[in-house]
Amino acid sequence: MSSGRATSLTIETPEGVEFSFDLASPVTRSLAWIVDLAAIGVLTKGVDKTGEWLGHLNQDWATAIAVILYFAISVGYGIVLEWRWHGQTLGKRVMGLRVVDAQGLRLQLSQVILRNLLRLVDMLPAVYLVGGVACFCSRNCQRLGDLAAGTIVARERSSYAPDLEQMAPAKYNSLLAWPHLAARLRSLVSPESVSIAVAAVSRRDGFEPLARIELFRELAEYFQSLVEFPEAAREGLTGEQYVRSVLRVIYGGGRG
Amino acid sequence: MIIDLPRFVAAERAYWDELHAMLKKLEAEPERRLPLDEIQRLHYLYERCSSDLSRLDTFATEPQLRAFLESLVSRAYSVIHETRAPAKIRWKSAILAFPRAFRRHLGAFRLAVGVTLLGCAFGWFALHMDPRNKAILMPFPGLQEPPSERVAHEESGAREDRLRGIKASFAAQLMTHNTQVTIMALALGVTFGAGTLILLFYNGVILGAVATDYIVGGQGVFLAGWLLPHGSIEIPAILLGGQAGFILAGALIGWGDRTPRVVRLRAVAADLVAIVSGAAVLLIWAGTVEAFVSQYHQPVIPYSLKIAFGLCELAALSFFLGWAGRE
Numbered sequence: 001m002s003s004g005r006a007t008s009l010t011i012e013t014p015e016g017v018e019f020s021f022d023l024a025s026p027v028t029r030s031l032a033w034i035v036d037l038a039a040i041g042v043l044t045k046g047v048d049k050t051g052e053w054l055g056h057l058n059q060d061w062a063t064a065i066a067v068i069l070y071f072a073i074s075v076g077y078g079i080v081l082e083w084r085w086h087g088q089t090l091g092k093r094v095m096g097l098r099v100v101d102a103q104g105l106r107l108q109l110s111q112v113i114l115r116n117l118l119r120l121v122d123m124l125p126a127v128y129l130v131g132g133v134a135c136f137c138s139r140n141c142q143r144l145g146d147l148a149a150g151t152i153v154a155r156e157r158s159s160y161a162p163d164l165e166q167m168a169p170a171k172y173n174s175l176l177a178w179p180h181l182a183a184r185l186r187s188l189v190s191p192e193s194v195s196i197a198v199a200a201v202s203r204r205d206g207f208e209p210l211a212r213i214e215l216f217r218e219l220a221e222y223f224q225s226l227v228e229f230p231e232a233a234r235e236g237l238t239g240e241q242y243v244r245s246v247l248r249v250i251y252g253g254g255r256g
Numbered sequence: 257m258i259i260d261l262p263r264f265v266a267a268e269r270a271y272w273d274e275l276h277a278m279l280k281k282l283e284a285e286p287e288r289r290l291p292l293d294e295i296q297r298l299h300y301l302y303e304r305c306s307s308d309l310s311r312l313d314t315f316a317t318e319p320q321l322r323a324f325l326e327s328l329v330s331r332a333y334s335v336i337h338e339t340r341a342p343a344k345i346r347w348k349s350a351i352l353a354f355p356r357a358f359r360r361h362l363g364a365f366r367l368a369v370g371v372t373l374l375g376c377a378f379g380w381f382a383l384h385m386d387p388r389n390k391a392i393l394m395p396f397p398g399l400q401e402p403p404s405e406r407v408a409h410e411e412s413g414a415r416e417d418r419l420r421g422i423k424a425s426f427a428a429q430l431m432t433h434n435t436q437v438t439i440m441a442l443a444l445g446v447t448f449g450a451g452t453l454i455l456l457f458y459n460g461v462i463l464g465a466v467a468t469d470y471i472v473g474g475q476g477v478f479l480a481g482w483l484l485p486h487g488s489i490e491i492p493a494i495l496l497g498g499q500a501g502f503i504l505a506g507a508l509i510g511w512g513d514r515t516p517r518v519v520r521l522r523a524v525a526a527d528l529v530a531i532v533s534g535a536a537v538l539l540i541w542a543g544t545v546e547a548f549v550s551q552y553h554q555p556v557i558p559y560s561l562k563i564a565f566g567l568c569e570l571a572a573l574s575f576f577l578g579w580a581g582r583e
Binding site: 011013014015016017019020021059060061063064065067068070071075086101102103104105106107108109110111113114117118119120121144145147148149150157195198251 | 261283286303306307309310320323324326327329330333334335337338340421422423424425427428429431432435436439440442443444445446447451504508518521522525526528529532533
């Protein structure tokens, strides 16, 4: 059932360039929904309080306003936020998700309204069972509302270019003294391991000192297991310095 | 192939930043019309970043920079290749979009009316065959007593206001409930129309059974006076929800249409929203009328006046849906 499910949606532009959206998993979407549910709970609590206050003036009208506001919040919460925040609700913002057009075009108001109105069916019979099953069965993890509106929920991507200088400054790099080994390292290393190393270097100041040493030691050992540089190249380098030198080798530049 | 990534980033970063700034401005003001030189610059930056992304493909070990460039290119793509106008709420065109959308899909509306009438006929037939079916067909306590008794009861207490102090909240409950039913009629279109069909048929069955019960009981005038003031708007509004459901189902099924499903759905999305929004507005009116007018009977409001009022509403709605915004 879920074996045919894609983890990303690739779009090819007429210029022949491909870009992709990382699809949000049903689990992440459920977590975002829980946050949204909490936000709706807070808003309805506010309506309760307003109703109580207005009840002192006129109970009938206070109840009428409360009934209409409950309905407006339950239907309008997703519509208003996804439209104002370009495809995000509070839950999606917290979980780093965004509703986008399935063809990569600009998200339209009609799409936002439609996917939120069809939530009524997706929520049947309870706790998003229909939507959840549709999500698991559909290739791009779309609930029925997404299928009808032509939308997907994607993970948000970084809108800032990585700071290569901060991660791996262009200083003397002892590994580059062995260019054939450096070239071998570039060809063997996987994008996933580089991305872990980049994340570790970017967030290094937030780690506990001992955890930081241990993490970089393990990463250094992993990179050494891929390509073993001579002792002279590694001499005096801590695990962290070794990982940063590896990143510099991978990104290119620096002095050998 | 990129040999020196930092040098590549240093050379191209200014263009990426410029595109990022332009996109940010455009995303904040989607209705903004760019002058020609800015459009040309935007297109140049988009092509340059696309080319950078292609060059980066040869450098498979840099996922973070690739993600950043993909994000830039996808945002620029959505701005440059979008042919639909940005949504700007202009009240006049928003109001006229409703009847125009209605007329574009008259077939779906006829189908909704047909299914409801079929339900009415079934309701009439079931009650005609065995009056004991009333309890099953109309499971509402207010409709269980014989029509003549109910009319006598309603008319005897007509002078005392039974809804005193709860009229507004009653109207609000009617509005929200009926709007929910209408949205459901649309949303169930996603079941290839089966859900919409069942919902409309069931509504028709109740309507047919109630009408049969009152007409056979000789209370046709009371029924018309009770139903028409709000029903002349409420029933068409639910039919409009059914119309939207069948439009959605039609786009999903795509009989004889070779365009991809996603394109078909995209083509009807705005019409669906216009129809359901219009129906929701109608239901606000219907709820108000039901709470403040329909529940008051002769001698407080003469039936002839209530029937005339309902017929006027129906005529006005028909005129609006049939003629408003014709070009």
